[in-house]
Amino acid sequence: MQLGHALAVGVLAVALAAGAEAKSVKIGIVATFSGNGAEFGQQIERGYELYRKLHSNEIAPHTVEIIKRDSKRPDGAEAKNAVQELITRDKVDVLAGFVFSPDAMSSAPLVTQAKVPMIIMNAGTAWIPKLSPYIARVSFSMWQSGYVMGEYAAATMKHKTAIIGITDYPPGKDSAEAFKRGFEAKGGQVVDTIPMGGPAEVPDFTPFFQRVKDAKPNAFYVFVPAGNHAAAVAKTYANLGMRAAGIDLIGPGDITPDNNLQEMGEAAVGMTVVHHYSADYDTPENKAFVKAWKEAYGANSTPDFMGVQGYDGMAAIFSAIKKLDGNMDGDKVMEVLKSWKFASPRGPIAINPETRDIIQNEYVHKIVKDGARLKVSVVGKVDQVKDQCVELKVGRCGQ
Secondary structure, three states, X not given: OOHHHHHHHHHHHHHHHHHHOOOEEEEEEEEOOOHHHHHHHHHHHHHHHHHHHHHHHHHOOOEEEEEEEEOOOOOOHHHHHHXXXXXXXXXXXXXXXXXXXXXXXXXXXXXXXXXXXXXXXXXXXOOHHHHOOOEEEOOOOHHHHHHHHHHHHHHOXXXXXXXXXXXXXXXXXXXXXXXXXXXXXXXXXXXXXXXXXXXXXXXXXXHHHHHHHHHOOOEEEEEOOXXXXXXXXXXXXXXXXXXXOXXXXXXXXXXXOHHHHHHHXXXXXXXXXXXXXXXXXXXXHHHHHHHHHHHHHOOOOOOOHHHHHHHHHHHHHHHHHHHOOOOOOHHHXXXXXXXXXXXXXXXXXXXXXXXXXEEEEEEEEEEEEEXXXXXXXXXXXXXXXXXXXXXXXXXXXXX
């Protein structure tokens, strides 16, 4: 064999070998793409697809294949069936999504048995990562915003009394307990807690809010799912004249989502919430993210916290693909995730290696009017907040 021909054969063999190493990583996405929570699934999907579009070259020669499943109702049953199918039939390497906490909870035993990593892109009940060693969360815990809001309401806003109103499911109960702990630790007193329906349908909030108005606390802390629930909260608060009655409406950022904020109108002006993201953040990372989002999805489209969580979730998965060269062994993926850090549009984030939960900044937002537009003004910040439920060993978080 001539030398030139031998070299050509060698180069071809190396190229073929390199090509054979390219992996197609299967990612199963379980989220609400229909019904009352469809906008949540859309935000998450737009977030992870945007990251994939902007960064696919970074995992070359590997690629990702997205397999979507609609979790529909927030009761866990549909999500569990979808996860079972994605694991056994589709053989996914990673699971991600999970808008509602019951969906993540019902799926946890399946991922433990199959040793498939599960990236939580929203569900915020504090103790979810404790349900499986294969769960990592890139979104939030209800305790992060709730506890900080409680401290801020008592120590900075100087409120002495508060009533809590929540959507009656696990994240709402978590949010209520977090706010109460933070508020009372700084000298405030929670005088009532009111369950206000479930997450599937938007209730008539009027009787609950009237009960609060009659009791005359300094503050009304509300947690409801973002979207239609949040819009109804702002409308009811305005219709009953609660601001004029001297009652501040406060809560986690779920009640002032970016993509619904302009529709909330004057009712939202003056509301104070604690949250981990706003499209109005004036940072290089966020400006670039919002610009890319609008270029991809239209000038009138705005990312909210679920959008950035989808974006960051795909960033975490891409990090594992790069470090493991596409070999997505479940245990090895989890080890990579435990050391993951990222310069997110929301600020610096990391996964706590001890809890597999997110560590992030929490920001105090005040809704203000800028001309005809509503916007977030950041009036406070707490750096690198962990989950206080775990730190304080409260209930199931301490088990």
